[in-house]
Amino acid sequence: TAYRDHAHAIIRGTPPDAVMAELFGKVTGVAKGKGGSMHLFDVARGLYGGYGIVGSHIPLATGAAYALRYQSTDRVCLCFLGDGAMHSGSFHEPVNLAALWGREGLCPIVYIIENNQYAMGTSVERSTVVTNLASHFDAYGIDNEQVDGQDFFAVKSAADRIVAQVRKTGRPRGIEAITYRFAAHGAADLFQVYRSREEVEAQRRKDPILLMERRLRRAGALDDERVEAIRREVEAAVAAALRFAEESPEPPPEALQTDIYGQG
Secondary structure: OOOOOHHHHHHOOOOHHHHHHHHOOOOOOOOOOOOOOOOOOEHHHOEOOOOOOOOOHHHHHHHHHHHHHHOOOOOOEEEEEEHHHOOOHHHHHHHHHHHHHHHOOOOOEEEEEEEOOEEOOEEHHHHOOOOOHHHHHHHHOOOEEEEEOOOHHHHHHHHHHHHHHHHHHOOOEEEEEEOOOOOOOOOOOOOOOOOOHHHHHHHHOOOHHHHHHHHHHHOOOOOHHHHHHHHHHHHHHHHHHHHHHHHOOOOOHHHHHOOOOOOO
């Protein structure tokens, strides 16, 4: 995945303590404090890293997918990328290779475009004429589709189906999850002059967590008491992770040379 990798680590099972400690640069972090926020890494749980350079992980993910079939496993690689990475050479070259390898059933990868409408401050409409980003895979003969990225159940259904197909065929697939970035891109994006406050507020009414909560309430699977219990549980987990990170030791000076070069 790219550098927005916190949720990916947690959903793969990385303990929140190890994630928070990594943000603090502590030795108990998931990458021993050397990766930081943008470079979480947990091979044991199948997370092969967040990457700070836009699009830089796409060639690596494609090679990893090839390796999975080369090693005769039935594993599948999921490659998450944003709309801003779609127009870089590091997207088009590996996708072309994936199509070629996939023709032989040797590239089980799902390219997941998280289209949140803005690459930093540039809208999709200002960066490409073909705003259906999933269709960009057509140039390489890769099957693709769009999904409502704000609808958890739609995404889950598409993911189950597509991953099963890729696992069976060894061929790549592309999917564009259409979503929206509510917050500013970063600290330097305070005024967000490229969009209106009204646009953001309208999109907030489509918050996927809000929509899922409403649907579960209608189904009788959720009520105020359960929502409050979940909130308390999550807040306690975050507080515990924060304490763990604060109390963990800093890397010693000699750690500067470890995990940098191969041994022998």
